[in-house]
Amino acid sequence: MALSTGRASGTTRDLTAGAESARGRGGREPGPFRRAASRHWYAWAMVAPVVLVTALLIGWPLARGVYLSLTDATEANIGRTIGVNVIPSTYEFVGLENYVGILTSGLFWEKLTWTVVWTVACVALHYGLGLGLALMLNRRVAFRSAYRLLLILPWAIPGFVSAFIWRYLYNSDFGVINAMLRAAGLGPVGWLDDPTLAKVAVIAVNVWMGVPFMMVAVLGGLQSIPGELYEAAEVDGATPWQRFRFITLPGLRTVSSTVVLLGTIWTFNMFPVIYLITGGGPGSSTEILVTYAFREAFTSVRNYSNSAAWGVIILLLLVVLAVVYRRSLRKQGEVW
Numbered sequence: 001m002a003l004s005t006g007r008a009s010g011t012t013r014d015l016t017a018g019a020e021s022a023r024g025r026g027g028r029e030p031g032p033f034r035r036a037a038s039r040h041w042y043a044w045a046m047v048a049p050v051v052l053v054t055a056l057l058i059g060w061p062l063a064r065g066v067y068l069s070l071t072d073a074t075e076a077n078i079g080r081t082i083g084v085n086v087i088p089s090t091y092e093f094v095g096l097e098n099y100v101g102i103l104t105s106g107l108f109w110e111k112l113t114w115t116v117v118w119t120v121a122c123v124a125l126h127y128g129l130g131l132g133l134a135l136m137l138n139r140r141v142a143f144r145s146a147y148r149l150l151l152i153l154p155w156a157i158p159g160f161v162s163a164f165i166w167r168y169l170y171n172s173d174f175g176v177i178n179a180m181l182r183a184a185g186l187g188p189v190g191w192l193d194d195p196t197l198a199k200v201a202v203i204a205v206n207v208w209m210g211v212p213f214m215m216v217a218v219l220g221g222l223q224s225i226p227g228e229l230y231e232a233a234e235v236d237g238a239t240p241w242q243r244f245r246f247i248t249l250p251g252l253r254t255v256s257s258t259v260v261l262l263g264t265i266w267t268f269n270m271f272p273v274i275y276l277i278t279g280g281g282p283g284s285s286t287e288i289l290v291t292y293a294f295r296e297a298f299t300s301v302r303n304y305s306n307s308a309a310w311g312v313i314i315l316l317l318l319v320v321l322a323v324v325y326r327r328s329l330r331k332q333g334e335v336w
Helices: 002-023 032-039 041-069 097-103 106-137 144-156 159-169 176-183 195-223 227-235 240-251 253-268 271-277 289-298 304-331
Strands: 080-082 085-087
Touching: 032 041, 041 304, 097 304, 106 144, 106 195, 106 253, 106 289, 144 195, 159 176, 159 195, 159 271, 195 240, 195 253, 195 271, 227 240, 240 253, 253 304, 271 289, 289 304
Parallel strands: none
Antiparallel strands: 080 085
């Protein structure tokens, strides 16, 4: 009993000493940040280099871009060095003038409409074709490994290589596609000369490049669904469509929600396909928001402030999309 009392009194003294130490010399309770730093200092020390590098590589360019979007910086008034002469910057702060100019122009809404059409068409075809191929490969078929390898191959090829290959295939005079049409007795088609055909062409290339990722992701989701569910459904007399609707689709919901969001962000910002195949043409008919922002900053008269404003607007659109998408998933009961 005496030993028990001694432990209790010792514990009380330790707690009291710890509380006094935590309050510090000033006698005040430490804040949440100070308590977290003292309790998890090792974790903070491990994470700090990553946070610092991320802040330097992402935070600083982002802050610089936002600042430039509020100025009238162009190729003519930005600071530069020519030989031994150092020319200082003379651009000025103009507030939201660039954003007002962009949002009140018909050009922005034209590019935004095409970007949305491009994104929806590509992601819908990515997911639909990827789901179909994943369902096929999830069955016991001969040469299944070979099929998987061939279907994943487009994903393994670097994007710029795929873009150059398809640019050659679409060539009006020497392209393989037109050669096949001529061999079939049909006339050649100017795939990249007509605005509508050029849009179809770049969508086809992006679908070809993106389907393997969807297929692999969905196939992983299919293989995580317990087979006992299908066996029980078959015993209960469920048709293949009922098994797909009530077992497969709910089982893929988590994977599908993630890959659709990722695919949307990637496709919305898919620069190489548009830039390397059509260059935004003919005219600027296939140019999406991100390629137009690039053209503003790096071609012709370089308008850095306007390009930065376009970039900030693209970022805000994607943030709004991600927030709305996440809220809709949470309403459906998905933890994401």
